[in-house]
Amino acid sequence: MTAHATRDHILAEATRLFVEEGYVGLSMRQLAERVGVSKAGLYYHFRDKESLFLAILTANLLEIEKIIQQARAAGVTARDKIERIFRDIFARTPEQQAIIRLASQEIDHLSPEARASFRQLYHQKFTFQIQAILQEGIDAGELRPMDARRATWILLGMMYPYFYPSHRKEMGDPMQALDLMLTIFFKGANAETPEG
Template sequence: MKPSAVDNAPPSMRDKILHQTTRLFVERGYDGVSIREIAEACSITKAALYYHFVDKERLLIEILETGLDAFHQLLEDARQNYQSAQTRIRAFVFSLFTRLPPENRAVIRLATQEMGKLQPELRTQFAQHYREKFLQPLMDIFTEGQKAGELRPLSAELAVWALLGMLYPFMSGESALRQEPSPQQLEQLLDIFWIGIASHSR
């Protein structure tokens, strides 16, 4: 599967900065990348970089928020185009790996690993957005599936964290030990998940 961008519009300099910074943060971590290195990766001066972003912290929060918006859009597309909980979750999972490049998927890792680098108010703000735009829509899918008798009555929040826990190892793209999951492997992953959560009466 070759991921494509959710938005195919020509990238602006701001988009280029976000793309290159995301790649660097994913590869080396927030503390492992300097403003100078980000500017060099974008072929611009530090002054030009500061024109778009006042500091590295603002770059990180913008990356997290942009990634969150992309995840939210994939969830909304799945909810609008499919009816059952299982088909919606399947559509969302497959869209993660076909519509988002690996570094964009890895934003979820950045959110868990680098959140502590943000000021408390920014951290609180992003945590609220993370729940509203990502966790809650996922929980709503499971809750609606329970109401329809499709799923067993269990904690929707626990179901979400179980699903994300299974997806988490694949959120950083290819590595020396693991390649991108194939469509068949994604199907198998979802089978493993649903066998434990699908209603036995259906």
């Protein structure tokens, strides 16, 4: 196996194990056994567990960034763009979706420098992009005037529970709930009142 293929194999197995065990629960020894390499082999590719975890989180963010770019290019309205983004995110495997959860759940276990660096990247590649789409919708008159930053977190708050595999068992398929979430967000939960 080439060095590149070995690195990819380590990342794939580490992703599965981090999703199953969490950051604290996974040891490099455990990962080495699962991958079939020595601990020294792991450390050849990744300085430590933190750098391995950050590599997984960063790769995931870059994939999400591609999804957002494609949605922005193909979508017409803010709702259309947001719907495309979340349909594509929810179409990913549960393991890939769980990486988003891992980022928020396990970030406090990283060094302050790694936390700050990842948070900056997370906002740049994900939350600020959602915020920009909502702001464009506000500026175009599609959406009523509101704080786009706050609206972003409200929207993401509806989506995040579906990134927990255990919640999906209770809540069902996110694709089936997506239309309801978007309707509640974009139209509001209030019943329309007759004009008169």
